[in-house]
Amino acid sequence: MFQGPSTPYPERLRTFSGFWNEHEATARQLAAIGHVYDRPPLEAIEEGSRCVTCSQFVRRESSIRALEGSLGHRRNQDGDYETGFGGFAFHFPNCERLQVKIPLDPQATLGGLHGGHRIGDLRERWEERSSRTTRSTTSNSEVLQTSPLFSLPTELRLEIYARILPQLDEVTDIVSLHRDSARVCTKTALTKANARDYSKANLLRCCKTIHDEALDILYTNRTYRFGSSKLLYLFLRNIGHHGRQQLRSVDICGPSREDAIAFSLLASCSKLRSLTLRWTRPTLLMPQARPIWVTDSVAALLEISGVHAVEFASDGPDVKSCLKEGSEDAAIVRAQLTRPKGESGSIRWVDGNMDV
Numbered sequence: 003m004f005q006g007p008s009t010p011y012p013e014r015l016r017t018f019s020g021f022w023n024e025h026e027a028t029a030r031q032l033a034a035i036g037h038v039y040d041r042p043p044l045e046a047i048e049e050g051s052r053c054v055t056c057s058q059f060v061r062r063e064s065s066i067r068a069l070e071g072s073l074g075h076r077r078n079q080d081g082d083y084e085t086g087f088g089g090f091a092f093h094f095p096n097c098e099r100l101q102v103k104i105p106l107d108p109q110a111t112l113g114g115l116h117g118g119h120r121i122g123d124l125r126e127r128w129e130e131r132s133s134r135t136t137r138s139t140t141s142n143s144e145v146l147q148t149s150p151l152f153s154l155p156t157e158l159r160l161e162i163y164a165r166i167l168p169q170l171d172e173v174t175d176i177v178s179l180h181r182d183s184a185r186v187c188t189k190t191a192l193t194k195a196n197a198r199d200y201s202k203a204n205l206l207r208c209c210k211t212i213h214d215e216a217l218d219i220l221y222t223n224r225t226y227r228f229g230s231s232k233l234l235y236l237f238l239r240n241i242g243h244h245g246r247q248q249l250r251s252v253d254i255c256g257p258s259r260e261d262a263i264a265f266s267l268l269a270s271c272s273k274l275r276s277l278t279l280r281w282t283r284p285t286l287l288m289p290q291a292r293p294i295w296v297t298d299s300v301a302a303l304l305e306i307s308g309v310h311a312v313e314f315a316s317d318g319p320d321v322k323s324c325l326k327e328g329s330e331d332a333a334i335v336r337a338q339l340t341r342p343k344g345e346s347g348s349i350r351w352v353d354g355n356m357d358v
């Protein structure tokens with residue numbers, strides 16, 4: 003089927019279906035920025051996706067590296083973050099799809115990709131450590147299982163981990179470490195006057211069993227709150243695939259030009275059960291002159307599924323929001339997001355309009 007410039011987000015997403023199962027997170031993000039998957043003929047050598055508007059082609063491996071790969075691997079030999087996506091772009095210059103922003107695109111972060119990622123650095127170290135312990139699991143596991151720690155009931159072990167790990171609030175605000183930076187941290191850590199204590203996270207490096215059990219604590223019964231979808235996106239990239247599969251609850255402000263890609267990545271978080279939306283637009287879709295990023299922002303939001311609790315909040319009494327409890331838009335959003343995981347939505351998009 004011909005995929006033209008007006009191909010809506012759900013249709014773009016469907017072109018990847020069944021072919022990118024291992025890389026669902028990348029496929030969703032590609033659809034968000036306007037790409038479709040070209041199923042290659044058997045004799046084709048290169049496999050990848052192309053933009054429905056400017057036809058820019060990007061190889062599959064390049065997309066996976068740029069949209070899903072570890073942020074730590076983006077550093078060059080000097081330890082600085084690489085700018086760009088390693089010599090390619092998802093669009094030709096002036097493509098109108100560029101209005102949907104990718105936060106790690108140097109143009110979007112204004113060259114702020116230098117320095118170390120706090121959460122990313124820690125995750126990288128945990129993963130490096132846990133992959134090392136995975137390799138030596140056979141010899142270690144017997145030793146571990148004889149440890150008195152593992153003779154305790156699981157809930158007691160979790161209680162011990164909770165006391166050792168850094169204390170996080172039930173609602174933890176994630177903020178940017180520096181303005182225009184890709185680094186994120188908790189608001190509490192940013193405002194702490196004393197030197198930050200990273201030793202508490204050493205627990206996660208003990209062994210893979212403890213790592214997996216304890217990491218769960220960071221996400222269970224905890225809501226992560228973001229002032230923008232750009233911060234949400236950077237957080238989701240920093241916590242990596244494993245973290246994204248643990249994330250349960252998110253509180254997010256919108257709308258913004260990073261919504262489409264951030265919501266697409268959020269849709270790949272399989273355990274997401276609670277979502278609070280703070281929306282500052284009086285209508286879900288503007289009445290006329292609908293830019294691509296607005297339509298795609300809403301379409302990507304409505305592709306999220308399997309959420310149990312959808313709440314609508316506001317940052318102040320004067321905030322005009324279409325997503326207020328009792329409103330028609332709120333009912334549509336809740337109905338779509340709470341459908342069973344993986345079930346197709348009931349919204350059809352015709353020329354940028356929502357057909358409920």
Ligand SMILES: [Zn+2]
Pocket residue numbers: 036053054055056057058092093094097098099100
């Ligand atoms: Zn393009």
